[in-house]
Amino acid sequence: MAVKGRDIALRAASAVVLAPAAVAATWAGGVWFLGLMVAACIVLAFEWAAMSAPHARRVMGGAVSFGVVAAVISAHFGAMSVAFVMLVFGAVAAGVYARSRGQQALDASYGVLYLGWPAVLLIWLRAVDSPVGLHWTVLVFAVAWSADILAYLAGSTLGGPKLWPRFSPNKTWSGFIGGLVAGTIAGAVMTAWVDMGRLTIFWGAALGLAAALATMGGDLWESALKRRFGVKDAGNTIPGHGGLLDRVDGLMFAVVVVAAGRLVVLMLERAA
Known part of the structure; x- marks a missing residue:
């Protein structure tokens, strides 16, 4: 448990250093x-x-x-x-x-x-320079980060049956479910909090769930790739996290789902 505590502390310290720069650049556009x-x-x-x-x-x-x-x-x-x-x-x-x-x-x-x-x-x-574009971008980060963080915490705390031991022996079903719940809540909260066009809270939650599922899928896909290449981490760019790819693998898949959601909303707005 002490080792996990140190691991979580190192991850948190890295996030505190790197997240503000990413948030500031995203906000500035x-x-x-x-x-x-x-x-x-x-x-x-x-x-x-x-x-x-x-x-x-x-x-x-x-x-x-x-x-x-x-x-x-x-x-x-x-x-x-x-x-x-x-x-x-x-x-x-x-x-x-x-x-x-x-x-x-x-x-x-x-x-x-x-x-x-x-x-x-x-x-x-x-x-x-689009305010609504900023909101959609924040939605991606909110869903992917929420799903990733809660999946890690739930999996580390609750443990239980393994999700896909062949490619990712550390991931559990408890973490997977926790990630989906977190993504769904993040999608609903973001939709209720800021202007997302014609996206309602219900559909925001549904999009959050789909993006969270994509986040989990992206994480598993990168685990399979690392297993194929025979490496544990994509790199050592971020202390406590491994490589940058280890941190954004799920985000990369979530972006595709959220972009599809935005495209549907744009089509509905133009048809109205």
Whole structure:
């Protein structure tokens, strides 16, 4: 129990240091949010490279970074079609370059799509200088962080049957259920608290539940990837947490669900 207590304390200390910077950049939007996203994508790209190509992490990291950052910058300027084209082009280019250096082309290509798709959608959600865009972006963070934190606390405290021992031996059903409850509540609270357009509290809770489920799925998916590459953590960027990818794996999946929810709301608003 003492070890878990120290682990939780170290995680909390890291969050206290890093969370304010992320919150401030998200609140400010514009170039500040773009800067946050570019920096995060570069770190994630090199963590992916360290996992998938440990003997050529600079080569792989540079190739994946190029594809992801180019797409993110395109999305920042509102060119979403260009951003998605850049993702595909970047994935192909990264694969070709990796293969020319004796690395797995599929790992490089997948890295660009795996990291770039949610990054582009998060830029779209934030919608430069849009107050409603800020609310939707905060919804993603609120649901994903709530689900992640309560899943960890519930799983550590209650224990119980394992969720998927083959790929993630530490995750439990109690943590999974706790995460879903937390995400549902976060979605309802956010919808009741701020303007989310035509999103009602009921549908906010439903979206929170779906995004929390995606958060859990993203966490399990990264666990499977780490098992495939034979690593325990994606890196050691954040003390007590491992790599940045270990902290945003669920968020990356949640972004896709929330972006789909926002798209539906936009369609309803335009049809009204």
